[in-house]
Amino acid sequence: MTDRANNPLESGGQLLHNLLLFGRVCKTLGMDVTPNRMIEVAQALNYVDLRNRLDVYHTMRAMIVTRHRDLELFDQAFDLFWQRPTDDWRVLDLPAAGDERQGGLKALLPPGASPSGESENSQPAPEMTLTAVVPTYSQHEALRRKDFAEMTAEELSAAKQVMERLPNTLGFRRTRRFKPGKGQQIDLRRTLRDNMRYNGEILVLPTVAPRTKPRPVVLICDISGSMERYTRIFLHFMHTFASSADQVESFVFSVHLTRITHAIRHKSIDRALQEVGTAVRDWGGGTRTGDALREFNYRWSRRVLGRGAIVMLITDGWDRGDPDLLRQEAARLQRSCHRFIWLNPLLDIPDYEPLTRGAQALLPNTDDFLPLRNLANLEMIMKALQQLNPRASGRPAYRQLSMNR
Numbered sequence: 001m002t003d004r005a006n007n008p009l010e011s012g013g014q015l016l017h018n019l020l021l022f023g024r025v026c027k028t029l030g031m032d033v034t035p036n037r038m039i040e041v042a043q044a045l046n047y048v049d050l051r052n053r054l055d056v057y058h059t060m061r062a063m064i065v066t067r068h069r070d071l072e073l074f075d076q077a078f079d080l081f082w083q084r085p086t087d088d089w090r091v092l093d094l095p096a097a098g099d100e101r102q103g104g105l106k107a108l109l110p111p112g113a114s115p116s117g118e119s120e121n122s123q124p125a126p127e128m129t130l131t132a133v134v135p136t137y138s139q140h141e142a143l144r145r146k147d148f149a150e151m152t153a154e155e156l157s158a159a160k161q162v163m164e165r166l167p168n169t170l171g172f173r174r175t176r177r178f179k180p181g182k183g184q185q186i187d188l189r190r191t192l193r194d195n196m197r198y199n200g201e202i203l204v205l206p207t208v209a210p211r212t213k214p215r216p217v218v219l220i221c222d223i224s225g226s227m228e229r230y231t232r233i234f235l236h237f238m239h240t241f242a243s244s245a246d247q248v249e250s251f252v253f254s255v256h257l258t259r260i261t262h263a264i265r266h267k268s269i270d271r272a273l274q275e276v277g278t279a280v281r282d283w284g285g286g287t288r289t290g291d292a293l294r295e296f297n298y299r300w301s302r303r304v305l306g307r308g309a310i311v312m313l314i315t316d317g318w319d320r321g322d323p324d325l326l327r328q329e330a331a332r333l334q335r336s337c338h339r340f341i342w343l344n345p346l347l348d349i350p351d352y353e354p355l356t357r358g359a360q361a362l363l364p365n366t367d368d369f370l371p372l373r374n375l376a377n378l379e380m381i382m383k384a385l386q387q388l389n390p391r392a393s394g395r396p397a398y399r400q401l402s403m404n405r
Helices: 015-028 035-047 053-064 068-081 139-145 153-163 188-198 225-244 269-279 289-299 323-336 357-365 375-386
Strands: 105-108 131-133 172-186 207-214 217-222 248-253 257-259 310-314 339-344 368-371
Touching (some): 015 035, 015 068, 035 053, 053 068, 139 375, 153 225, 153 375, 172 188, 217 225, 225 248, 225 269, 257 289, 323 357, 339 357
Parallel strands (some): 217 248, 217 310, 310 339, 339 368
Antiparallel strands (some): 248 257
16 A cells, blocks of 8 residues: 555645546546546555556546446546646547537646746646646536426427436335245245155245235326416326326316326327317316315225325415315325325425415325425435335324425
8 A cells, every 4th residue: 555645535735636627527528437436546546556657547447437438538538637737728629428519628727827828936846736627517417407397398308308217116015915035924835845855844934025016106286377387297297107107097187187097198198188188178277176186085086096005296285275175185185095295396496485275284184295396306206205115104294305406
């Protein structure tokens, strides 16, 4: 192991800074580089001689390059980046790895230098202090954080493609059936059959484990006038999820509740939206969430809420109906399902508070109160629901999760 002076994590020079900067350069060029990987690279350099350029090269190449097509690109980036700095501006002109770049990777002057070539300190720096300006804008990351209501037609098309890659299940439930596996219950039939070879002596005790199946999901989406900006993208989410997952029931409501399970499952999204538009008669009207939930509870709950279903209500909380009726029907719906989740597109807006009568009536009777304003919210919701306990547990009052990270 090298001494403390050669340790990139503990030395007082600019090597660690330039190492992380080199990782950003590789990331910009299309390589699969993460911050954790660069930390591992810095730790690995503790075990090589930093004065040996070849050892440093092979160490970084082994830990950074994960695809054969990136080998040549890494070699060029390494040769141009890790060289003694000069007093002039430099442009690292490296070929892009698949994606077209906005421009070259520019380099800043060393401390004390000027663009004209004049430097306050003409003595060469004893160590490499090259600092690169690397564009950190990510179109995909910007799309994930952008409000659905502010997306253009091209961005909505890209968002729909991202939705198609989301998980198609929201957790699993335990069934009453069993399968061979590690468990606490002995499989008597297999025990008798397997021990016949030992003349009846009980030498092996096979066990069984419970079977699991995806949980049924019920989607209830508000299509009233206040939700008009989000209606189409939410319907596309319902179409994508219903097409890829099993046991998904879809409903929309404004004044009345409409079941669109069969219409939304059409292979073509345009045809599905056309059939939904034909089936729904109160598109963009007022919002009567309590009446819609009462119709769902009395007409559909026994059909679709069996086997530990998860209910996801997508609405902004603006309601013109009776708040007492909404409170009563929301409580009944919560008791009938495994988990009642309210997804509100306004929750992620700064300074938003659920102060409307509908929100105050609905909030105490939900298990989770989550934002659904952009793709980042949607991804975190899907991941969080996949981690639900397969068995039903005691219900908390409600959870309000912040998804700004």
